[in-house]
Amino acid sequence: MATFSSEGTPISEYGEFGLIRHLTGAFPLHQKGSVLGVGDDAAVIRPQQEQIVITSDLLLEGVHFNLMYVPLKHLGYKAVVVNLSDVYAMMARPTQIIVSIGVSNKFRVEHLESLYEGIALACRHYGVDMVGGDTSSSMTGLTISITAIGEVGKYPVLRKGAGEHDILCVTGDLGAAYTGLQVLKRENKLFQDDPSLKPELDKYRYVVERQLKPEARKDLAPLLENYNIRPTAMIDISDGLSSEALHICEQSDTGCRIYQDKIPIDRETESTAKEFGLEPLIAALNGGEDYELLFTLRPADYEKVMQEQGIFPVGHITSKEQGTKLVSSSGSEIELQAQGWDALK
Amino acid sequence: MATFSSEGTPISEYGEFGLIRHLTGAFPLHQKGSVLGVGDDAAVIRPQQEQIVITSDLLLEGVHFNLMYVPLKHLGYKAVVVNLSDVYAMMARPTQIIVSIGVSNKFRVEHLESLYEGIALACRHYGVDMVGGDTSSSMTGLTISITAIGEVGKYPVLRKGAGEHDILCVTGDLGAAYTGLQVLKRENKLFQDDPSLKPELDKYRYVVERQLKPEARKDLAPLLENYNIRPTAMIDISDGLSSEALHICEQSDTGCRIYQDKIPIDRETESTAKEFGLEPLIAALNGGEDYELLFTLRPADYEKVMQEQGIFPVGHITSKEQGTKLVSSSGSEIELQAQGWDALK
Numbered sequence: 001m002a003t004f005s006s007e008g009t010p011i012s013e014y015g016e017f018g019l020i021r022h023l024t025g026a027f028p029l030h031q032k033g034s035v036l037g038v039g040d041d042a043a044v045i046r047p048q049q050e051q052i053v054i055t056s057d058l059l060l061e062g063v064h065f066n067l068m069y070v071p072l073k074h075l076g077y078k079a080v081v082v083n084l085s086d087v088y089a090m091m092a093r094p095t096q097i098i099v100s101i102g103v104s105n106k107f108r109v110e111h112l113e114s115l116y117e118g119i120a121l122a123c124r125h126y127g128v129d130m131v132g133g134d135t136s137s138s139m140t141g142l143t144i145s146i147t148a149i150g151e152v153g154k155y156p157v158l159r160k161g162a163g164e165h166d167i168l169c170v171t172g173d174l175g176a177a178y179t180g181l182q183v184l185k186r187e188n189k190l191f192q193d194d195p196s197l198k199p200e201l202d203k204y205r206y207v208v209e210r211q212l213k214p215e216a217r218k219d220l221a222p223l224l225e226n227y228n229i230r231p232t233a234m235i236d237i238s239d240g241l242s243s244e245a246l247h248i249c250e251q252s253d254t255g256c257r258i259y260q261d262k263i264p265i266d267r268e269t270e271s272t273a274k275e276f277g278l279e280p281l282i283a284a285l286n287g288g289e290d291y292e293l294l295f296t297l298r299p300a301d302y303e304k305v306m307q308e309q310g311i312f313p314v315g316h317i318t319s320k321e322q323g324t325k326l327v328s329s330s331g332s333e334i335e336l337q338a339q340g341w342d343a344l345k
Numbered sequence: 346m347a348t349f350s351s352e353g354t355p356i357s358e359y360g361e362f363g364l365i366r367h368l369t370g371a372f373p374l375h376q377k378g379s380v381l382g383v384g385d386d387a388a389v390i391r392p393q394q395e396q397i398v399i400t401s402d403l404l405l406e407g408v409h410f411n412l413m414y415v416p417l418k419h420l421g422y423k424a425v426v427v428n429l430s431d432v433y434a435m436m437a438r439p440t441q442i443i444v445s446i447g448v449s450n451k452f453r454v455e456h457l458e459s460l461y462e463g464i465a466l467a468c469r470h471y472g473v474d475m476v477g478g479d480t481s482s483s484m485t486g487l488t489i490s491i492t493a494i495g496e497v498g499k500y501p502v503l504r505k506g507a508g509e510h511d512i513l514c515v516t517g518d519l520g521a522a523y524t525g526l527q528v529l530k531r532e533n534k535l536f537q538d539d540p541s542l543k544p545e546l547d548k549y550r551y552v553v554e555r556q557l558k559p560e561a562r563k564d565l566a567p568l569l570e571n572y573n574i575r576p577t578a579m580i581d582i583s584d585g586l587s588s589e590a591l592h593i594c595e596q597s598d599t600g601c602r603i604y605q606d607k608i609p610i611d612r613e614t615e616s617t618a619k620e621f622g623l624e625p626l627i628a629a630l631n632g633g634e635d636y637e638l639l640f641t642l643r644p645a646d647y648e649k650v651m652q653e654q655g656i657f658p659v660g661h662i663t664s665k666e667q668g669t670k671l672v673s674s675s676g677s678e679i680e681l682q683a684q685g686w687d688a689l690k
Contacts, residue, residue: 041434042400044501055387058445062484089386100403139407145490156389
């Protein structure tokens with residue numbers, strides 16, 4: 001807790017261009033397609049495939065993260081990961097990112113160094129190049145905008161394309177990131193009330209790590225390609241299983257059944273959620289930020305990979321008329337609900 | 346003045362996905378390379394050239410714009426233009442943009458409609474497709490992040506590449522946008538003091554338009570290509586002539602001479618600046634936001650286009666040892682100074 005300290009070197013000591021150089025100078029270019037990186041009006045890329053994907057995310061302090069319990073290095077790592085997750089969700093391979101930040105005068109050079117350390121770590125782990133960016137002042141807080149570019153092998157996998165009888169699968173357990181957030185919020189509150197308290201995070205290690213340092217599923221595409229399987233539809237799980245399943249169904253013009261008992265939930269997620277008076281199922285359906293992939297396979301393709309660890313069938317696609325339902329343990333059907341965008345309400 | 350009103354439809358009535366659809370539904374795709382637009386995890390592009398450029402800009406309320414005197418439609422237009430300007434500065438042709446916004450609860454649906462109207466207008470005028478984006482809530486104010494993609498014909502023109510004796514040229518007059526900003530600030534202040542006052546903008550039409558609705562120089566590349574000329578270096582003028590000339594010299598490892606008497610300054614800029622007690626030369630050198638292009642031509646190439654309107658020679662490149670200087674009307678030499686990044690000081 002209290003990871004944010006106000007000590008350190010004022011940003012003004014560097015000036016805009018000096019700061020950009022200081023923060024981005026250590027980023028090497030590894031991708032064959034990265035022709036020109038940081039330092040000109042634009043980056044230059046020579047795509048190695050016919051088609052590329054491009055996606056952008058905006059992370060705002062106070063909305064998407066709270067620096068009282070999110071260390072800046074983790075934040076930098078996560079900011080990259082959430083973008084790469086969108087690239088993987090197209091069955092593409094991320095190659096470059098561009099990072100723009102806006103910082104208010106509460107930030108010190110050391111803060112930004114930590115942020116960029118996390119960004120650099122993610123770049124190394126996922127093999128992407130940072131090729132551009134922008135640094136600006138802001139009136140309040142930290143703004144991070146990342147754009148990720150990726151290359152598509154043959155063709156991208158879209159949200160539309162799922163067909164009746166396809167198997168709905170996820171790549172890993174759900175609900176942990178949201179549960180981890182509850183732990184961090186509670187420990188932060190305790191710390192605010194009594195700063196001498198040490199946070200107790202050890203027994204929540206898995207869920208807290210899923211919140212603070214999520215990973216994008218770069219392993220799914222090679223696995224499926226190994227079997228020569230192409231999913232019929234895919235999306236990443238940033239807003240919770242419900243919301244993403246509804247996106248696939250809406251864009252594919254289908255319905256679906258998701259079986260409560262099939263949703264993978266880690267034991268630590270389960271016990272922690274209960275400790276917080278939360279239903280683990282709700283954390284999985286509506287919690288979000290798990291960054292697993294949700295995808296649909298034709299039944300014959302599913303059979304080929306059903307022995308693989310890390311592919312969990314959670315339901316199947318139906319005709320549109322059958323609606324989008326969760327089937328509970330007792331067999332009753334409940335309408336799937338998208339997590340609302342209630343931050344503005 | 347007082348262009349920002351709090352009446353209208355709350356954003357919460359639409360929800361996140363409804364809002365994105367409402368705002369972006371009317372954007373058609375025209376570019377051959379735009380395979381998939383808004384609505385999936387990422388956009389899909391099939392570049393029509395071997396190399397592409399990509400650039401991103403972050404615009405933050407209170408730092409880059411003030412909604413008390415910047416109408417949202419103009420802001421949307423300008424937000425696109427400043428990005429396209431970076432693409433043109435690589436001698437590339439913009440093809441697609443991605444727009445992410447963060448909005449606080451002071452915004453109404455009608456505000457965002459105006460913003461996207463301006464974005465759509467710029468897309469039409471410059472022939473680019475909006476292929477993706479993100480809408481998020483923010484704690485304070487409006488955040489706009491735009492990424493622009495462009496295609497490079499043979500090879501991009503970089504900041505480095507200028508050589509001794511090359512002619513430094515600009516595409517148009519400078520200092521107007523900064524001068525227009527002073528007019529808007531004054532009228533806004535008068536309006537705040539007495540809301541019954543009508544702003545007097547008619548006699549400042551040109552400078553105010555240069556501030557509120559700048560255009561990117563899409564005309565330079567076709568003109569030069571017509572003569573089969575390739576600039577040796579290029580940059581767009583967003584921070585003022587001084588700062589950009591210093592970038593070219595630093596990256597090209599050269600010096601330069603810029604002649605005060607050669608810097609194109611519009612008569613309205615001149616008279617308005619003087620009315621505000623500003624030196625027009627300083628507005629041109631350090632004002633910024635003109636979005637003209639600064640580029641260098643080999644002397645023989647310059648001779649081919651010296652009769653062309655819209656190419657203004659302002660100086661020449663020297664050896665590094667000769668330094669980077671402004672030559673005043675009287676012939677004395679003054680060190681060129683970059684406009685500092687003092688917003689954080």
